[in-house]
Amino acid sequence: MIAVNDISELVETDQALRRSRALLQARLQLSEFAFHGSLDDLLQKALDTAEQFTHSQIGFFHFVAPDQETLTLQAWSTHTLQNMCTAQGQGQHYPISEAGVWVDCIRQRRPVIHNDYPNLPDHQGLPQGHAPILRELTVPVVRNGLITAVIGVGNKPKNYTAEDVEVVDQIASMIMDIAERKQAEGQLRLAAVAFETAEAMFVTDQNGVIEQVNRAFTRLTGYAPEEAIGQNPRLLRSGRHDADFYVTLWRHLLTDGRWSGEIWNRHRDGKMYPQWESITAVQDDQGTITHFVATCIDLTQQKAAQETIRRLAFYDPLTELPNRRLFLDRLSRVRATAHREGRHGALLLVDLDAFKRLNDACGHETGDRLLQEVSARLLHSLREEDTVARLGSDEFALLLANLSTSEEEAGRAARHVAEKIRQVIALPFLATQGEYHVGASIGITLFPVDGETASDLLKQADTALYQAKAAGRNRVRFFEAAMQSQIEARFALEGELRQALVRDELRLYFQPQVDEMGRIVGAEALLRWQNPLRGLVSPVDFIPLAEEAGLIVPMGEWVLAEVCRVMARLTAAGRSLRLALNVSPRQFRQPGFVRRAKAILMATNADPTCLTLEVTEGLVIDDLAGTIAKMNELKAMGMQLSIDDFGTGYSSLAYLKRLPIDELKIDRSFVQDAPTDPSDAALVEAILAVAQHLRLAVVAEGVETSEQATFLKDRGCVLFQGYLYGK
Template sequence: MNKFHIRIGLIALGVVIGIWNFYILGIEWIAYQETKRSYSQTRALIQFSQSIGDFVHESQKERGLSAAYLGSNGDIEFKSRLKKQRLLSDKKFLALLQRVRTLSRYSLPATFHQSIQMSIEKQKQLGDIRERVFNLEISASEEIDFYTELNANFLGLLPLSAKLAPTREIALRLYDNTLLVECTEKAAIERGTLANIFAAKRFEPGMYEKVISVHAIHQSCKQSFIDKASNNERNLYNSYFSHTLFQDSHRIYEQVLSGDFSMGATKWFNHMTVNIDQLKTLHERFDQLLEEDLSRLEKKTLLKHEIFLVGSFGYGFFMLLGAIYLVQQMFAMINTLRISSVVFDSNEGVLVADINGKIMRVNPAFEKISGYSESEVLGLTPALLKSGLNDSQFYKDMWDSLINKGFWNGEIYNRRKNGEIYPEYLSISAVRDEYRNITHYVGIFSDITAKKENEERINRLAFYDPLTQLPNRRLLFERLEHALVKNERNKTYSMVAFIDLDNFKIVNDTKGHLVGDDLLKEAGNRLLEAIRAEDTVARLGGDEFVILIEDLGPSREQAFKIASDIGSKISLSLQKPFEIHEELFFVTGSIGIAILDNYTQTVNEILAQADTAMYSAKESGKHTFRFFDSALQQKMLKKLECEKTLFNALEENQFQLFYQFQYNHQNEISGAEALIRWFHPERGIVSPTEFIPIVEENGFITEIGKWIIAEACRTLHEWSHDPIRKKWTLSINISPKQFLDESFTSVLLDNVNRYALPPSLLRLEVTESLLINDIEKIQDIMYHLKSHGFTFSLDDFGTGYSSLSYLNSFPFDELKIDQSFIRNMENDPHASALVRAIITMAEVLGLEIVAEGVELAEQHTILQSIGGIHYQGYLFSKPVSKNEMQSVHSHESSDV
């Protein structure tokens, strides 16, 4: 070869090297730009995750304050804090939306954007929930569940963000941060749940079990973070919370379970907020460290690209010199390199098979999971692992996917060597050569037995009552929806029975929650025995059960007949005494039945109808069942409307005190009884018999009672400036709930001290229903108030649970004979004799006596003949307002 040919060869070689070098430069430049774009996207996702954390943090506070507000029945302090917190939540949500708009510039998966949109749609429901919270139209359990679901939707975006990380290291760090945020959410759920209980100072139905579940999940999440987090995150976590992390919170949790609510909702909320804020600070620190690591990694990666770009020219020449050698070695090693690219040291099982499906290699994790050693499976096919639970179509679809797409993944059931069947998650990839021909198959799998068990456990928590293991409200709603569709399709009828256990509260309060819980379990079992296997018995909470029975036939008359028979059977199933802990308890059931005969009905309407019918059964004497009708619904709607307007009545000064005077045996005014009147702006005067039972039921009676005490003391203060009236006593009626309220004693003392009144002028009237509660506690309260000078009157004597032991055990000063005895005195000698006996007994015990309901002169004459009695009734004075009081004179009695 001459020099010309040598030069030509060198030129050709230079051209080839130049072309190859520019080709490599182009590829490397594209990779360089893609790397920058990838890290920019990751940084945007981290900022997006931080915005989610900020919004969820404020949403958690709003949930807790809402729960406390509901538990306190509208406490002003929580109302004020809740308003401010909602502004903060909305501010963080707007910032989150701005981050969402920033993400639109990146090519993210459509499923990711869909998940974001679903979360935003859930947030749009927040306005309605907020309004229901302020109007006290929602239960704390329902409110907490909504916020928890809302937060879960947004927190579910964090793992999706982690999947898009550029490196496995960054992804794992993001997953650790996600787990910490989940722990923060569990702590916040516990904060809200206990804030509601502290505010309510009692366990509402279902809340006792919910506290246990929430606390357990919180502790489990915290331990899971400690177990799964990297060393750096774990050390930083421990440096923040060593020795003190939630120890006080756990102690308070134990106190709450024992019924100690002394800490109060505000103190509890602030205490937990400090801990949760520390978790938030820790999460922000994690994010800061993550961003710093991301920046370092980005610089390091980009520097590699830059070095490669600068040195690629020189590298190209040396690469060409070694090309011949590399090509010779490449074909010999390519299959080995392709197989070895799979990480055999993984904790997941790995199996490599040839084109015919025969096993070539397995890793130690395969041997551990399957029980087969490598020597036992080499040359065999994976068919030896078949469990028989997956049909032939399953495997056909698997191979179609492998051949056409090159991969398959999903869940499959396989069999271990010892015969045990287990679920696994399997991913199979086809390995191709440079000509795109399949040469091997690589399968990677993991045993998901624990995952399946956790899913089943979570499913039971989500759809079943943890105490009775019966379907809960959510599962009941699903089955009701299905029943409505089925009714429409088959033109048939179904029924819903709403069951409330009679006298359960007495058993639960007197015998404790353990006895109450066992009684509820036994009641659930009896209801299951009373129906068919395909029917549904659900527990809504407390002592409320619902039964759904489908396929009652196409005839309305037939459906009502069958429903009536079932109602009788359910009632009889609860009639037999319950034997709990070797003690008998008589707890029957009030049952309301609604027939699903209108295919336009909603689930809520059906349950409301059954609930209304149940209350009708209660009013009919309990231990019976009633069907729903429209009149019952109107009655309940009227009650709800009254209850709704009652909350505004106190703030809008719609209540007034009227006064009915009491006269001594000389026909002189000796005092008066304060009687509340409600002046509704639209309905006019609303009878106390209509609204007092409602406020007694919903607990608002304590607030009204505080107003009555203040108004009565103000009246006594005005009387103190009159030489005659300043000696009058003023009686006020005290309900059992008000009497047992923790603030009752302090409210009384604060008001009499404020007006410098002798406490003896304020007479506290209680009914006999109070005395069947905690007798020792009531005695302690009464004797304590007695020591301060207050006096007590036993109202409506003889109509309830009266006994001489009550009169002897409690420090009463006065006994009021119920008007039902006075009303028949002039015509019934037995009534007259009974009144004389009561008066004689009271005189022996040193009690003052007031005869109520004196309306006729004949009644007054008979009572005068007995002597030493005070009188109250329309014969002397009707109840009058403060302005009308001037027209009533002490000598009125001269006209009697």
């Protein structure tokens, strides 16, 4: 999904494109106006334009003498002259040394904004009769190292901004480009003005035969002057516009004397391109049209920017698949068509099993490549008329339209596709670190169903997906109405869990850790939830829910604080005991985790040397350098560090040697069958050998029988934890 800040950036980009397009149109109008009007008329028109774009009430333009000591007032805006100013007009000279802060832009050689002008210490120094200034924005125009002019606007109802500076600066550049030509050459002929602009321009006679083109025209169209002159502009037609388009164009041109709009033309090399074209009819003294002047601006880059906005709004940048917004739109249209034509379709939600674990273990770059490969496999597995979208991190949506008139047959077709998807995703993924396997849980709902919207269908498929994952993952489930009640129960449990911290419903139980003689040498804190209605809730039921709901960090902080309080009480009673607690990857990755842990230790007066923090292998491998740095900070405080569930992840000796850890914990899954299963026995022996090699302590978890304990003792394990010693 696109985040709020992402949508804001899209809106700002769209507004900037609109403003840029309006400035392009203003530039065309000023270029055309310059041909007919005087320099003073042009300046006044430009100031009116600056006022309009910045919502100002004052506009003025001064030339600066070459000695940089004197201003010459050249023009006011129309609104200023009519409503706000009695100062002498054109040609008035004013020493810069006597001017107030309103010419700071000359002194500082940069645009200056004064949004509280009357309260400035040096707000005087205005020419007699000058319009009163409440706010002002002034921009210097620099040519060849000298300030040649100042353009200013004032009295905007709101504060001036950097966007206003950009607009006024662009208009100032337009003015000076044209003014320099006007001052240097006087009143130029039409062709001369046209062919000194940066825009592509061409002139035709009254019959539409091209008489002149400029260099920019050749750059835009690819046609040299000798190839274009004598031809009709039809030479450039792309074929994208029908006859009505050109009829409307000529009607406006002959009736209004001008036409402006977007048009697609064809380059000499055959490539089509968009441009903004403004055509003006030129009349003689008798009002007879003698020529047509066309000014053209290439819109290729602007169109590319618009396409970028569209892609950002409707497509996932990593996989280039449709995103949730576009998918819901397509789902709505396909559902409506299915309802109208009586043909069934299916919506499938696909969630990658174990993706998060792989992503944590191998890094986001590997995870991204896997997502791209999954996208390619999904696209290759479907019909051209079907849609694949990426809705979230590792969640994809498939829209299968027009499966059958029979709901039963549509269901069979959807299941066939789902099984095919499971098979192609189960194929190995190759990465630099090796070969990886992931599974896929899939939820399916069929449509159309009376009264149900696209959002309803998505919720149903999500409900079925949740059931597929709950059934053991790598499963396919169709939506059934009974599932909804189960999902509602899950949401109810989540709501109660959010209140558990506030209502003091969390409890800590301590499972002893013993040595080979059976003596208690430590304990691990185990979190339980004492719900007033449900009783004691198993961590299997609420820990994954806390991870999904984003509650694991505050819960982890509560556990750390509570363990520290227990340690402090034991120490005060003269019964020091090492206590261990598990830290979730999300909590460990918090930027302020070390600082927060230190604060809790200080607040509770707990001894950090009696505390062991347990982390998983997956956390260690993702951002190894950052993890090591954080571990070193914790070790410096006196804590011990342990790798929990060792052997179930992707770590290696190379990683372990670099980690400042003290202990490995053998996962209960290996301990359970070690006395009877040669494979598990070999794994346990290997872990013990690794620990001995690295001089690390080892705790065997999940010891429930004396046979397991004997097996471990015989192989040199001296620390144990499990139901055999206490729950």
